[in-house]
Amino acid sequence: MDIQEAKKNVCKAGKRLLNKNLVKGTWGNISLRYDDNYMIITPSGLNYEELKAEDMVVVNYHTYEYKGIHKPSSEMKLHGEIYKTRKKINAIIHTHQQNASTVAAARREIPPILDDMAQILGPTVRVADYALPGTKKIVKATLKALKGRNAALMANHGAVVVGNDLEEAFVAAEVLEKTAKAFIEASFLGEAKSINKFEAWYMHQYFIKKYGKQKKKK
Numbered sequence: 001m002d003i004q005e006a007k008k009n010v011c012k013a014g015k016r017l018l019n020k021n022l023v024k025g026t027w028g029n030i031s032l033r034y035d036d037n038y039m040i041i042t043p044s045g046l047n048y049e050e051l052k053a054e055d056m057v058v059v060n061y062h063t064y065e066y067k068g069i070h071k072p073s074s075e076m077k078l079h080g081e082i083y084k085t086r087k088k089i090n091a092i093i094h095t096h097q098q099n100a101s102t103v104a105a106a107r108r109e110i111p112p113i114l115d116d117m118a119q120i121l122g123p124t125v126r127v128a129d130y131a132l133p134g135t136k137k138i139v140k141a142t143l144k145a146l147k148g149r150n151a152a153l154m155a156n157h158g159a160v161v162v163g164n165d166l167e168e169a170f171v172a173a174e175v176l177e178k179t180a181k182a183f184i185e186a187s188f189l190g191e192a193k194s195i196n197k198f199e200a201w202y203m204h205q206y207f208i209k210k211y212g213k214q215k216k217k218k
């Protein structure tokens, strides 16, 4: 994929998030790993409705030097550190989506309550300890919460989801929103009942392996 096409794809993903109501205004950010050194990330402070492919910023995730007409998202280090530690992850979405934010405000870990959640996100969705946005502390806390998972909540802030590609990260954002909504509503019905932890873990492993094989075939 050439860099122009990659920028177009990140821009398109931004508009899709907006249309699905997973971000509002200038909040949230998306990135795509381009190669061993560079990622493409949405710019800081621009409205998603007006985003164009050329507004995307190319950032070296080792040095955080960037090329582009705009400044990269202020959460670029969160994205960069995920790429450095999670080799199979090629796309990251950070959102302030409503239901995930509600659970993040309550600082409640989501147990394995739905099959698709367990498959796509992992056996639980943890909450990263609170830290100020854009700090080293929030990066460290979020990486820890995301370990072995494709989603994490960020206390009193929002969520981060990851995937093998933009499509997978996008599906993760939608599944997280659905799961957070089910968790909140099931709690009102008395209690959200959990799937057995081992079975939940197994479903996630199966998903990762099956998906990995499909990718290799292409």
Ligand SMILES: [Zn+2]
Binding pocket: 028, 075, 094, 095, 096, 133, 157, 158
């Ligand atoms: Zn944020």
